[in-house]
């Protein structure tokens with residue numbers, strides 16, 4: 001006969017607010033790792049608190065990650081603030097579970113998988129060159145973070161929605177900014193709140209995307225469009241076995257909006273932390289410069305990068321992974337508990353939520369020796385499963401991994417081959433709001449590399 005299990009240690013804190021304000025303050029001050037560590041020191045690797053109005057169990061470590069990612073979809077369900085559902089729509093992948101989640105995810109992956117993305121390497125390369133020529137060359141000082149956001153938005157605008165530079169893209173930049181600002185706000189639709197402006201932006205984006213779908217359908221009939229031109233066109237062409245449409249128009253719109261949000265802040269944060277790190281670490285900059293010069297030397301002038309060129313950028317990618325290990329853009333995730341669970345002898349009750357933070361596994365010295373040291377060699381050998389979780393794991397692991405890899409490698413290739421740079425403020429930190437934001441947008445002084453052949 002088993003004894004009934006007890007709840008994990010810890011305190012649910014004050015009614016309603018619980019630990020939310022204190023946690024959010026630590027996020028803003030970029031001390032959230034320490035905030036969690038203080039509680040781990042007190043209670044161990046599993047404890048309870050109250051976060052954002054819900055009783056919550058915090059778990060950490062490789063075994064806990066495995067537990068969470070294998071329960072995902074059956075015993076645990078996605079848990080997003082209500083605002084996300086209202087803004088991204090009921091059919092967005094983050095709201096779905098079980099069979100519906102698999103079906104929509106399968107459709108998105110048909111565009112995001114490596115075999116499909118390899119045909120867009122040249123197109124991404126062209127956008128990166130254009131971006132640098134217009135916004136970096138001829139300047140002595142730039143703000144890295146806003147520029148990486150512009151670059152990422154433009155690349156995603158063309159690959160996800162098929163919208164190129166021009167009036168429509170300019171309108172969408174503003175609308176998406178407005179939408180993202182309110183996507184994690186309190187979902188009360190009073191006029192003039194962040195949330196109501198965000199909803200308004202979402203409605204306008206939906207109208208633009210509905211028009212776009214109509215245009216694409218017309219082009220399909222006339223056979224003037226390339227069937228895999230972008231994500232939206234790919235999804236429109238995707239058929240079930242009985243040749244009916246695989247996704248409804250509403251599903252396509254909701255998920256195109258979600259992907260634009262999911263990819264935009266994450267890649268731009270990774271690129272900004274890379275730019276910051278390379279400014280301060282001469283040895284790593286030199287290692288990347290050597291690798292990227294080799295690639296550039298093997299190309300004719302103006303020749304675009306290919307999939308095979310990216311496969312040669314192994315050291316650069318290890319540096320990017322090390323950046324993601326030390327500064328994961330997504331700090332923590334939540335899941336809703338669908339049935340009573342038991343973990344390490346503790347009860348995690350149905351109706352509660354669980355949360356975990358990648359950093360707390362990434363700083364485990366049994367997985368990454370000397371974990372506080374920035375060292376790309378941490379990724380020299382194969383990493384044990386569930387120990388590097390900047391992209392999550394299991395059924396909901398980030399499907400944008402390959403997209404992020406392509407954009408990061410292409411951007412770093414051109415940056416390092418064209419410029420050296422220095423931070424205006426050498427030990428600048430960031431604030432999590434909840435995505436990292438850098439003070440002054442991370443200002444850097446840039447010097448062009450005149451002697452080097454730029455392909």
Ligand code: HEM
Nearest residue numbers: 262263266267270330333390391392396398399400403404
């Ligand atoms: C460095 C870049 C990126 C990082 C660090 C990142 C991180 C993550 C993480 C941690 C999750 C899982 C969250 C959870 O378990 O609750 C996730 C999910 C997701 N990501 Fe990314 N992501 C990145 C880029 C992208 C890009 C470029 C796209 C799209 C082109 C994308 C689309 C998505 C989607 C759709 C999901 C939800 C998957 C599902 O629920 O099945 N991400 N991402």
